[in-house]
Amino acid sequence: TGIYGEEIQDDNGAFTVSNGSIVNNDNLNIDLTVNANSTSIPGRYRITPTYSNNNYSLTYTVGYFTINQRPIIIETTQTFTYGDRIVLDNSNYTLTSDSYTILDGDSISITLQTDLNSSTDAGTYNEHITLTENDSLYDITLRSGTIIITPRKITIELDDKTSVYGDTALNLTYKLYYNSEEIDESDLINFVSIEPSCAVDSTSGVGNYEI
Numbered sequence: 001t002g003i004y005g006e007e008i009q010d011d012n013g014a015f016t017v018s019n020g021s022i023v024n025n026d027n028l029n030i031d032l033t034v035n036a037n038s039t040s041i042p043g044r045y046r047i048t049p050t051y052s053n054n055n056y057s058l059t060y061t062v063g064y065f066t067i068n069q070r071p072i073i074i075e076t077t078q079t080f081t082y083g084d085r086i087v088l089d090n091s092n093y094t095l096t097s098d099s100y101t102i103l104d105g106d107s108i109s110i111t112l113q114t115d116l117n118s119s120t121d122a123g124t125y126n127e128h129i130t131l132t133e134n135d136s137l138y139d140i141t142l143r144s145g146t147i148i149i150t151p152r153k154i155t156i157e158l159d160d161k162t163s164v165y166g167d168t169a170l171n172l173t174y175k176l177y178y179n180s181e182e183i184d185e186s187d188l189i190n191f192v193s194i195e196p197s198c199a200v201d202s203t204s205g206v207g208n209y210e211i
Contacts, residue, residue, distance in 0.1 A: 004070040004137055005103045007038050028053045034065040041137060042069045069139035072108060073099035076129065077146040082122045083189045086147070088112040088129065096143055109135045114147060119189055122151045154178055154188070158196055158211045165206050172196035172211060 002008050022028065029052040036045040047063040074093040080086050090112050102108060111132040116125060129145030155177040161170045174196055176183050185191050200209045
């Protein structure tokens, strides 16, 4: 057997005598050839023998050389922001140190999926990625898959308020920003409204008070 992409090694001793015997320590001078090479796709290839010892009459049972898929081991780490749709990038992976390489000119066909979604809490998640592969040349294994969900960075801007001495408490308000754009609370998942406070009432003296 061999592996796709690897050189096929000659092994003229890879046969057994099933009937009859070899005498006088003779060498049958058998040469085994297979019509395949390192570029041949995985499959079975017939082995053809030739020999050059006229003291023997040989018959042979057909043998086959099997080229197996090239084993590839990958790992992936993908990062998302809490609240964003989680769609894994099928091209975002690296080969492990003990994996065979992907041959020049080749590419592998994989699909990465996860059960996590936009409502999954921020954190680091292992073993939540599955791999589906349909590649005739490579046998692909996912050794480790990690999804990192980072907190969503929201800026809260408290609105300035002005009142007149003796007035009742103010209606305190605020604005939300994401990536410098104002957003509404309804745009956020699981957002709990905040309640600004200010230590001021109708008896507070004239001055500035922090909200």
